[in-house]
Amino acid sequence: MKKKFLLGAMFSIMTLSIMSFAEKFMAVWTSTCGVKHYTTFTEGTSQSLMAWHIANINEKECNGVRPTVTFN
Numbered sequence: 422m423k424k425k426f427l428l429g430a431m432f433s434i435m436t437l438s439i440m441s442f443a444e445k446f447m448a449v450w451t452s453t454c455g456v457k458h459y460t461t462f463t464e465g466t467s468q469s470l471m472a473w474h475i476a477n478i479n480e481k482e483c484n485g486v487r488p489t490v491t492f493n
Contacts, residue, residue: 450475454483 448460448471458478462471472490480487 452479452482453486453488456482
């Protein structure tokens with residue numbers, strides 16, 4: 422049986438949901454310019470590395486806007 426949990430994260434004008442299905446994490450988030458993303462990470466990925474990748478994606482997509490990512 423797959424374990425499931427939901428973790429919310431807040432940053433700039435974005436929200437991030439992380440769902441765990443066995444060995445992968447899927448982050449569902451909306452960039453500061455309004456584009457919804459589904460980003461998958463492996464089980465061993467740290468929150469700081471996830472935040473770094475998401476901030477980089479947002480920065481490239483939203484004309485240099487780099488959000489501050491914090492997890493609750």
